[in-house]
Amino acid sequence: MTAISASAPAAAGRVGGLDLSGPVLAASGIFLAGLVCLPIGWLVAYAFSSRAGDPTLSNFVALIDDPTLFEPLVTTFGLSFCVAIAAAVAAAPLAWIVARTDMPGRRVVRMLMTASFVTPPFLGAIAWEILAAPNSGIINKIWRDVTGAEDALFDVYSFPGLVFVISCYTAPYVFVVLSNALDRIPADLEDAAGILGAGRWRVVVGVTLPLALPALLAGTLVAFLQAMTLFGSPAILAIPAGFHTVTTKIYSLFQFPPRPQVASAAAIPLLTVTITLLWLQAKLLGRRGYAVVGGKNGEPRLVALGAWRWPVLVLALSVLCLPLFFPYAALLKAAISRVPSGPFDPANLTVENFTFVFFEFSQTRVAFSNTFVLAIATATAGTVLALIVASLAARRGGFFGRALEFLATAPIAIPGIVLGVGLFLAYTRGPVVLYGTLWILFLAFLTIEMPAAFQQMRAAFRGLHPELEEASRILGADRLATLRRITAPLLKSGVIAGWCLIFIGVVRELSAAVMLSSSATKVLSVVIFDLNESGNLGAIAVIGVAMLIVTFAVVGFANWISGVGAGQRLRTG
Amino acid sequence: MKARLIATLAAGLVYAGTAAAQGPVYSITPELEAAAKKEGNVVYYTSIDVKVAEDLAKAFEKRYPGIKVHVERNGAERQFSKIGQEYSSKIYNVDTVNSSDASHFVYWKREGWLAAALPEEVAKVYPKGSYDPEGYSAPMRASLSVIAYNTKLVPASEAPKSFKDLLDAKWKGKIVKAHPGYSGTILTATFQMSRDLGWSYFEKLAAQQVMQVQSSTEPPRKVVAGERPVMVDGNEYNVFLEQRKGAPIEIVYATEGSPLVVGPSGVMKFAKNPNAARLFHAWTFSQEAQQIAIDDGGLRSFHPGAKEPAGRKPLKDIKLMKEDPVSVDKQVEELKSRYLRYFKT
Numbered sequence: 001m002t003a004i005s006a007s008a009p010a011a012a013g014r015v016g017g018l019d020l021s022g023p024v025l026a027a028s029g030i031f032l033a034g035l036v037c038l039p040i041g042w043l044v045a046y047a048f049s050s051r052a053g054d055p056t057l058s059n060f061v062a063l064i065d066d067p068t069l070f071e072p073l074v075t076t077f078g079l080s081f082c083v084a085i086a087a088a089v090a091a092a093p094l095a096w097i098v099a100r101t102d103m104p105g106r107r108v109v110r111m112l113m114t115a116s117f118v119t120p121p122f123l124g125a126i127a128w129e130i131l132a133a134p135n136s137g138i139i140n141k142i143w144r145d146v147t148g149a150e151d152a153l154f155d156v157y158s159f160p161g162l163v164f165v166i167s168c169y170t171a172p173y174v175f176v177v178l179s180n181a182l183d184r185i186p187a188d189l190e191d192a193a194g195i196l197g198a199g200r201w202r203v204v205v206g207v208t209l210p211l212a213l214p215a216l217l218a219g220t221l222v223a224f225l226q227a228m229t230l231f232g233s234p235a236i237l238a239i240p241a242g243f244h245t246v247t248t249k250i251y252s253l254f255q256f257p258p259r260p261q262v263a264s265a266a267a268i269p270l271l272t273v274t275i276t277l278l279w280l281q282a283k284l285l286g287r288r289g290y291a292v293v294g295g296k297n298g299e300p301r302l303v304a305l306g307a308w309r310w311p312v313l314v315l316a317l318s319v320l321c322l323p324l325f326f327p328y329a330a331l332l333k334a335a336i337s338r339v340p341s342g343p344f345d346p347a348n349l350t351v352e353n354f355t356f357v358f359f360e361f362s363q364t365r366v367a368f369s370n371t372f373v374l375a376i377a378t379a380t381a382g383t384v385l386a387l388i389v390a391s392l393a394a395r396r397g398g399f400f401g402r403a404l405e406f407l408a409t410a411p412i413a414i415p416g417i418v419l420g421v422g423l424f425l426a427y428t429r430g431p432v433v434l435y436g437t438l439w440i441l442f443l444a445f446l447t448i449e450m451p452a453a454f455q456q457m458r459a460a461f462r463g464l465h466p467e468l469e470e471a472s473r474i475l476g477a478d479r480l481a482t483l484r485r486i487t488a489p490l491l492k493s494g495v496i497a498g499w500c501l502i503f504i505g506v507v508r509e510l511s512a513a514v515m516l517s518s519s520a521t522k523v524l525s526v527v528i529f530d531l532n533e534s535g536n537l538g539a540i541a542v543i544g545v546a547m548l549i550v551t552f553a554v555v556g557f558a559n560w561i562s563g564v565g566a567g568q569r570l571r572t573g
Numbered sequence: 574m575k576a577r578l579i580a581t582l583a584a585g586l587v588y589a590g591t592a593a594a595q596g597p598v599y600s601i602t603p604e605l606e607a608a609a610k611k612e613g614n615v616v617y618y619t620s621i622d623v624k625v626a627e628d629l630a631k632a633f634e635k636r637y638p639g640i641k642v643h644v645e646r647n648g649a650e651r652q653f654s655k656i657g658q659e660y661s662s663k664i665y666n667v668d669t670v671n672s673s674d675a676s677h678f679v680y681w682k683r684e685g686w687l688a689a690a691l692p693e694e695v696a697k698v699y700p701k702g703s704y705d706p707e708g709y710s711a712p713m714r715a716s717l718s719v720i721a722y723n724t725k726l727v728p729a730s731e732a733p734k735s736f737k738d739l740l741d742a743k744w745k746g747k748i749v750k751a752h753p754g755y756s757g758t759i760l761t762a763t764f765q766m767s768r769d770l771g772w773s774y775f776e777k778l779a780a781q782q783v784m785q786v787q788s789s790t791e792p793p794r795k796v797v798a799g800e801r802p803v804m805v806d807g808n809e810y811n812v813f814l815e816q817r818k819g820a821p822i823e824i825v826y827a828t829e830g831s832p833l834v835v836g837p838s839g840v841m842k843f844a845k846n847p848n849a850a851r852l853f854h855a856w857t858f859s860q861e862a863q864q865i866a867i868d869d870g871g872l873r874s875f876h877p878g879a880k881e882p883a884g885r886k887p888l889k890d891i892k893l894m895k896e897d898p899v900s901v902d903k904q905v906e907e908l909k910s911r912y913l914r915y916f917k918t
Contacts, residue, residue: 068913136800157784239752240785242917252918255754256654257906338818339798360627362644428662436664518659519618519645520666530647533755534623535791 021479025392025400028385032407035447039422040271040414046264046425059265069262072244073269076228079163079245083227086167088220091174094319099182100208102302103309109316113175116323118551120508120525121169122232123544126532127327128165129236130334132156136341138330157241166233168323170226174219181215182208187301200303214284221281225274229415231511232525236532246270247417247511254515260425267418275413334541353538357546361539363527371507371524372550374441379502381442382450383457386498387491390457391483405458412451419444420515436518444512449505453498460494461487500555507551597689597708598696601855608848610639615849617642618656619671620649620757621714621836622790622811625870632865633856640849648788649674649757660686665843668850671713671857673789673836674757675898676905678710681839688847690840692855699858703875704837713838713857714866715873717809717891718762720825721793726802735828736770739778739805746782749801751789753912758789762806762832764901764908765894770829772911778805779915797822806832813871813885826886830894 050056063069097103098110131139134152143153155161185208193203231247238245244252246266253263305312334340335353342348357364386408393405411419423444427434434440464487472482488495510525517526524547531540599605609615619626623646630642647655649672659666672678681687682705691708704711720739722732733739739748753760766774784801786792792807797820809831815822838857844850856862863876873881873888881887901908 068917071917133798133800136795136798239787239918242782242785244918252754254654256650256657258654258657339820341798356624356627360631361623362627362630362642366643428658433662433664435662436659436666518655518664518666519616531623533648533651533787533791534646535786535788535794536623 021392024388024480025396025404028389028392029400029404029407031385032389032404032410035443036407036410036414038426039419039447041422042425043264043267043271043418043422046261047268049261051259051261059261060268062262063265063269068244069249069266072246072249073266075159075238075243076246079159079166079234080224080227082163083166083170084220084224086163087171087174087223088216090167090319091171091219092178092216094316095175095178095182096204096208096212097312097316099179100204100301100303101305101312103305103312103316105313105316109313109320110179112320112324113172116169116320117172117176118504118508118548118555119169119323119327120232120510120544121166121230122236122508122510122525122529122532123331123540123548124169124323124327125165125233125236126528126537126540126544127330127334128156128161128168130330130340130537131326132161133341138333138341139326141341157237159238159241159243161241162234162237165237166227166230167223168327169233170223171323173222173226174216177219177222178212178215181212185211190301204303218281218284221277221284225277225415228273229270229417229511231417231514232529235529247415250417250421251514254421254424260421263421264425267415267421270415271413271418274415278413331541331544334537335545337538340537340541350538353542357539357542363522364543366520367522367524367527367543368546368550370438370441370521371547372554374438374445374523375503375506375554378442378445378449378506379453379499382446382453382502383495383499385446386450386454386457387483387488387495390454390461391487394458394461408454409451411447414447416444416448416509416511417515419447420512423512424515435516436521438521440516441513441521441523444516445502445506445509448509448512449502452501452505456498456501457491457494460491464490496558496561500558503554503558504551507547597691598693599690599851599855600693601852605848605852606637609637609846609852610849612846612849613639614641614643615846615853616645616666616668617671617853618645618647618652618667618669620647620652620673621671621870621872622646622808622814625810625814625866625872628869629857629862629865632862633853636856636861637852640852642853648752648755649677650753650755650760653677653680653757656681656686660684660843665841665845667841668844668846669838669840669854671836671838672757673716673834674760674901675710675835675837675896676761676901677757678705678837678839679898679902682709686842688840688842688844690851690854692851692858694855694860695858698877699875700877703835710837710839711858712835712875714836714870715875716758716834716836716871717826717873717893718758718789718806718832718834719809719812720803720805720827721796721807721812721822722803722825723796723799724821724823726799729823732823733803733825736766736774736805737829739803740774740781744781744803747802748778748781749784749786749792749795749804749807750778751792751807752785752787752918754909754918755787756789757836758808758834759806760905760908761834761896761898761901762894763912764897764904765832767908767911768897768900769894772915775912775915779917783916785916785918793822809873810871817871824886826891828892830892833893833896835896 047059048055050058094113098106131137132154134140134155134157137156139154140152143149156165190203190207193207198206229247231251234245235248238248250263250266253259253266336350337348338350339348389404389408393401423440424435427440468486469482472486477485508525510529513523513526514529517523524543528540528543617630626644626646630644633642634640652672653674656667656670687709689708691711695704695711699711720733751759753763783805784795786795789806789808790811792804793811793815795801796804797815809824812822812824838854840850840854860876860878863874863879866872867874867879868882
């Protein structure tokens with residue numbers, strides 16, 4: 001199929017109706033381009049404008065000259081670097097254990113690690129406040145009681161504290177990328193090394209690890225980007241410690257008196273670094289090809305751990321305490337306590353957090369309904385869009401196919417807060433004022449979350465043999481009918497996975513939402529953020545837990561429909 | 574006690590002068606009630622503690638069934654930014670507003686964003702000089718920003734007596750403080766303290782490794798939780814609320830004076846529910862509502878009929894710093910940038 005016939009839909013006309021794929025392709029292309037170009041265009045325009053609207057470089061000069069702007073920049077890169085290292089160090093052994101050893105409970109560990117991905121990082125940060133605030137934190141209290149020490153074991157309101165908490169919620173990214181790659185490393189290469197006389201560990205060090213290295217680096221880059229663009233965790237933990245990161249600084253520049261020009265300029269480094277690193281990541285993952293060459297030649301060999309099986313399981317479970325068991329226990333405790341980190345005694349027990357959230361707080365219902373309406377709408381629209389684009393791109397190829405593919409992936413390079421700023425600038429003025437409506441949030445979420453679903457879908461399409469589709473086309477179905485009747489059912493599991501990814505992504509999104517939601521369009525993440533600023537931790541715990549229950553229920557339901565286990569979901573991604 | 578409060582206010586005051594024009598005055602009539610019920614909703618932006626705000630809303634809904642109050646609680650400065658963004662984008666979501674930074678009303682009035690709506694009760698019984706005679710704002714509540722400490726962690730004999738005491742090396746790493754970029758109470762307090770104690774006070778305080786939180790409702794919670802034993806600023810009313818729950822926290826009224834923070838309310842010009850807004854606005858100034866604010870909210874009131882519960886130190890016995898919203902309005906950028914310079918956030 002050539003690009004020429006793609007742009008000439010009339011030529012494809014025949015009895016039974018037109019082949020609409022040409023116009024659909026053009027429409028999706030324009031829509032995708034608009035999604036990205038409009039906010040980023042405004043952002044760049046603002047970054048190079050003075051307050052009066054004249055072109056200037058002064059915003060960038062201020063970025064370097066003004067220490068209150070420059071320091072956050074330095075802090076942010078230091079932070080991201082530390083997080084990337086920490087996440088890789090924590091996730092790599094775990095991924096290897098889960099993918100390549102015979103540790104008991106491998107599947108459960110893998111599922112739990114993936115489940116920690118569902119936890120919104122800001123909720124994790126709040127839970128860690130309850131656990132490790134230097135004086136009132138549960139862990140530090142226990143530490144003092146047990147050792148009699150004066151100093152805290154761990155202060156979450158500090159640079160290392162922030163690195164630790166962010167790492168807890170970025171390590172799953174490294175883990176998923178790496179464990180998937182390890183799954184795909186074929187056994188023959190390892191066998192060959194074995195036959196040539198290498199011992200078991202020599203095979204691991206000499207063959208398996210080098211083959212997995214590109215994936216490890218790619219995962220680490222993702223962790224770096226996550227840390228660099230997160231807003232919630234630094235807002236919750238860095239401000240009390242007395243420092244800013246770029247994201248919290250950008251947010252504060254919108255407080256009165258607002259300085260959107262400087263804020264836009266401060267967003268530009270985030271954007272350029274993200275684009276550069278993603279380009280690097282694509283190169284690295286491109287090399288992964290040689291690891292999969294032998295693709296289906298054999299099951300990967302599992303390393304027998306022998307007597308170490310149980311100690312290793314204990315180790316894996318203790319790693320899972322950090323992002324999962326401890327924070328959830330802390331939230332559950334806070335939900336039923338007067339003083340969230342107070343002692344475990346009946347005097348501290350209360351139901352007042354529940355009565356407040358469900359019967360008194362007027363934002364509960366609005367925020368729940370906004371969040372889940374948006375999550376379902378975005379997931380559905382995003383999945384449809386991703387499906388259309390992936391199918392056109394996969395089956396058509398050529399310049400237009402590649403361009404479309406690029407447009408659908410490009411938003412990944414836009415950090416949430418940057419997109420938030422861009423959309424805010426684009427839609428708080430005429431002709432289309434979307435600020436104050438759910439539409440602006442819908443656009444933001446669609447832009448941010450769709451690429452992940454698209455990648456999921458593209459991977460699914462690549463695994464699908466075109467013969468079936470060709471048969472359908474030969475029998476007279478047009479391209480869209482083929483998509484509907486043949487391709488889509490075959491792709492069901494990929495589609496559901498994509499839908500769930502967007503859904504989860506929307507529920508946990510804060511950095512764009514905090515810029516874009518107004519009082520009538522509050523979402524849960526923003527409500528939780530607001531409550532944190534006034535110190536209502538008990539109410540946050542109740543809302544947070546309720547939000548996770550609904551999320552798991554919806555995801556569970558979606559999986560139940562598709563009839564495939566949740567553990568399979570994210571593995572293709 | 575009232576006399577003292579009024580004198581304090583009148584001194585810094587904005588609304589001194591004639592109250593001749595009675596144009597904006599309105600009362601709660603059956604017609605207003607009916608029109609408000611027809612609207613059925615009122616959107617209330619406020620910076621009061623969220624629980625206190627919801628309590629007031631519930632009391633109003635009980636008094637006027639059929640009208641739902643939508644409480645949108647945020648720190649006064651955050652709320653100020655939000656309203657600025659919304660009004661500049663012609664989004665008129667807010668019906669009536671209450672802020673712990675009185676200078677906001679100076680700004681909104683100048684921008685023409687407020688409606689002239691002076692509840693009859695305010696015009697009749699509230700002290701002259703406490704409200705805007707043109708009807709753009711009136712003092713719904715007052716509170717102080719106070720020092721407080723955890724009585725389990727600090728014996729009374731060791732407790733600080735003044736702001737200056739907190740500069741002692743023994744308090745290093747032990748102080749929690751709220752943020753003037755978020756909280757109107759703290760912005761107001763920062764202005765008064767920088768005027769009366771000098772900016773050098775904050776410069777030295779910043780060297781004490783204070784824990785920086787956002788809302789003025791939060792320091793009392795951090796003190797009660799034992800996260801830090803003492804707070805240098807924060808709401809007096811939240812301390813009262815914690816004390817009522819039996820929490821180990823005690824107030825210190827600093828010898829230099831405690832910042833007085835008045836929280837005015839106003840009706841927005843482009844309110845979508847103008848009648849419900851006026852009804853709710855008028856009701857919050859009634860003796861009934863003011864008593865709820867005092868009893869359940871721990872606030873101070875300008876209503877001469879409202880009674881302070883026993884056990885709270887009367888305002889007349891407390892040395893106060895003076896409010897001056899007009900100067901705050903002029904100096905807000907300077908205040909924020911100075912603060913940023915010393916405290917880094």
